[in-house]
Amino acid sequence: MNHPEKAAVFLEDKENAKWHDETLWFVRDKRDVVSKSIPEWEELRETASQIKDNVLSNLDEYLVEFERNALANGIKVHWAKDAEEHNKIVLNILQQNDCKAIVKSKSILTEECHLNQYLEKNGVDVVDTDLGERIVQFLNQPPSHIVLPAIHLKKAQVSDIFHDKLNTEKGNHDPSYLTNAARLHLREKFLAAKVALTGVNFGVAETGEFVVCTNEGNADMGVHLADVHVACMGIEKIIPKREHLGVFLRLLARSATGQSVTNYNSHFRSPAKGKEIHIVLLDNGRTEQLGREKFKNSLKCIRCGACMNTCPIYRRSGGYSYGSVVPGPIGSILSPGIDLKKHSSLPFASTLCGSCSDVCPVKINIHEQLYEWRQEITKAQTSINAKSLAMKFANGIFSVPFAYKLGGSMMRGALKLLPHSITYSNLNTWGKERDLPEVPKESFKDWYKKNKL
Amino acid sequence: MHQNKNIALFLPCYVDQFYPNVGIATIQLLEKLGCKVSFPMDQTCCGQPMANAGYERDTVGTAKHFIKTFKDFDYIVAPSGSCVLHVKEHSPSIQGFETEQAAMHHKIFELTEFLVDVLRVGPIKGSYPHKVGFHSSCHGQRGLRLSASSELNEPPFNKAKQLLEGLEGLEWVELDRKDECCGFGGTFAVTEEALSIQMGKDRLADHQKNNVEILAGGDMSCLMHMQGISSRNNNGVKFKHIAEILNEVIR
Known part of the structure; x- marks a missing residue:
């Protein structure tokens, strides 16, 4: 099914669709309010945008600088051309450490590589430790939102899932009760895992360190208890200097959820004695996207999800209607570069209202790129329809x-x-x-x- | 100053066909404000429906015709933010007309923009005792920046409001979601029909919840979409283009 068909199905359940729209509007509204409490907000966006422009223009050099400094810090650096290479590298590290079960904090990049499925096929048990991700993992679903993976589910549904999987009381919808049950369940997994996998929000070229932002502290919990930390990072996640975090961390959480800062912004620089840190740098089509003049600045994205919360289409059709790893407006300009045919309806899933471009903390001209992808897609259609x-x-x-x-x-x-x-x-x-x-x-x-x- | 200027009225093709009153109101309003306005009879469409559907390359003929039709005027004014934005941003560049095309981007204006920024008319005097909800079209608002957008940290402003707020008895209604898209979106209205309808219904509900009597706007395309839904559901809201309101109050 293409986007319009899936959206129509989503809208059939009127009450649920209205709830979904209002829930995300609440997040959008919170972001609007908090962004206006920062007088220099627009200046911050402009600065972030320029830093990222600079990164994209000099990506090769920054990556080499990052690798050099990371190696000097004792981090093991791996380069992966595509998802397949990425997954093999991760599996290899696990096998060398004789590891059959890992904990993993949120990483959309590993969703992009379908790492969970790959590892499970190879006999590794993967536990997502982000609460939302764990919930969708119980259902064998992908995240429906990059920041709020289970936003499409109501607490009663979560209660049913937990009753089924964690044996919680049937019909107990109390969020504290459910969260506590998840905490106890995850604690066992944390204690047992020899290897912890995380994503990366920012890789700092000048220091070779990287930063992982979570609200639940699950990345830290996993990493500190495990002997080996594997961090999976898209090559576009580089920033030149540590001081640039002062710009991005102020924008990220405010744009994502309307919080002033994420609860845990953890810097990883070198392994503790007797432990290992691996970083896997993934290309998987990013270099190709960088070569597309009209679309390259989509790589500035810091994955805050604000464009999803603001998008009148996303709010009313849900993340799954997009059928792509990253849904919503940013996904609709990233996905056609990966598979034009499969994602050809996505750039049309927009009224070109421009809200996504105005909300974007790094000023990606998302709606303009949607327009440009439309031009590319009609050119690629060989048969005259x-x-x-x-x-x-x-x-x-x-x-x-x-x-x-x-x-x-x-x-x-x-x-x-x-x-x-x-x-x-x-x-x-x-x-x-x-x-x-x-x-x-x-x-x-x-x-x-x-x-x- | 503008009395000596040659002003062309540019009407979106569907306004010419379906909403002649909006064209008439625009021309009469501008004349009341002392402008000399003519309507080039050869004008057709700006090409936006095709370009937004992914066929910008097929609008070369249309864009060339547009330039030829309008290039000799001092100003081009249209009661539509959407079409003006298209001409400025998405017309393919036309060989042999580069200079004229570049010049055009500085002399084409949406109506409220022209009234506020070029004619510099202040709040208009007159009486309009109605509760008015204003629908800012996204292309007018976020494209041409005719009003502040809720996503940006910028001082509030709204060119339509500036023109209307001085009218005696007019109550400007603030909506719960002040600048959400109505879901028209050109071909989106048919290719994503279910979403388009839902967005239109939600927008209408916001106006109704806030007891709007007249739903006004600067783009008839958004209004046509919402009016179509409103009329199907018999919910009694009246729709007016801002040109019609202003022309009605200025004697």
Whole structure:
């Protein structure tokens, strides 16, 4: 199913769709309020945007600098061209450490690589330790939002899942009770895991350190208890200097959830005695995207999810309607670069309202890129479909005034003459749930000719 | 100063066909404000529906025709933020007309923008005793920056409000979600029909919840979409383009 079909299904459950919209609007609203409490907010966005522009223009150099410094700090650095290489590298580290069970904090990058499935196929038990991620993992679902992975589920549904998987009291929906049950369940897993896997929010080139931001402290808990820390990082996550964190950390949490800062912003620089840190740097299409002039600045994204919360489409169609690892507006400009055919409906899942671009903390021109992807997609469509024919016909009409006039009066005439059953049949998508405008006796041009010429 | 200027009225094609009153109101309003306005009869469409559907490259003929039709005017004014934004940002560049096309971007204005920034009319005097809810079209608001956007940390402003707020008896209604999209979106209205309808219903509900009597706007496309839903559900809200309101109050 493409986006419109999935969105229509999502909207069938009116009550749930309304709840989903209102829940995310609440987050959006919180972000709006908190961003206005920072007088230099727009300056911060501009600075962040420029730092990221600089990173993208000099990515090769910053990556080499990062690697050099990380190696000097005693971190083991791995480079992965694609998801397959990435997964093999991770599995290899696990096998060398004779590890059959890992804990993992939130990492959309590992979702992108389908790492969980790969490791499980190879006999490794993976436990997601972010509460939201653990919930969707119990359901064998991917996250429906990059910051709020289980935002599509209500607490009653979570209660049922926990009753089923963790044997909690049936019908007990109390969030504290449920969170506590999850905490006890996860604690066992934390204590047993020899290897902890995390994502990376920022890799600092000048120091070779990296920063992981979580609200639950689950990344830290996992890493400190394990002997080996594997951090998986997209190559675009580099920032030049540690001082730049002062810009990004102020923007990240405020944009994501309206908090002033994430609860845990942990810096990892070198392994403790007797322990290991590995970092896996993943390309997986990023270099290709960097080469696309119109789309390269999509790589500035810091994965705050603000564009999802603000998007009137995302709020009303849910993360799964996109069918891509990263849903919402940013996903709709990243995914076509990975698989144009599969994701061809995504750039059209937008009214081009521009809210995503205005909310973006690193000023990615998301809605402009949606427009540009539309141009690319129609070019890539080899067979001439109905829409492109209609558009060619329209261009013919609009470049020839006489044809336009004829077409217009025919259109108005047709609307008057056609029976209601045809005008509002299923063939006319406009008219299914909307009336057409009343047809005036004369067009403006007719009036102008009579009265002004 | 503007009395000596040659001003062209540019009407979106669907306004010409379906909403002649909006065109008439725009031309009469500008004339009342002392402008000399003419309507080039050869004008057609700006090409936006095609470009937004992914066929910008097929609008070369349309864009060229647009430049030829309007290039000799001092100003081009349209009662539509969306079409103006399209001409400025998404018209393909036309070989042989580079200079004219670049110049055009500085002389084409959406109506309220023209009234406030070029004509510099202050709050308009007159009486309009109604509760008015204003729908800022996204292309007008976030594209042309006709009003502050709720995502940005910027001082509040709204060009339409500036023009309307001086009217006696007019109550400007603040909405719960002040600048959410109505879901029209051109071809989106049919390709993503279910979402488009839901967004339109939600927008209407916000106006109704706040007891709006007249839902006004600067883009008839958004209003046509919401009016279509409103009329299907018989919910009695009246729709007006801001040009119609201003033309009605200025004698």
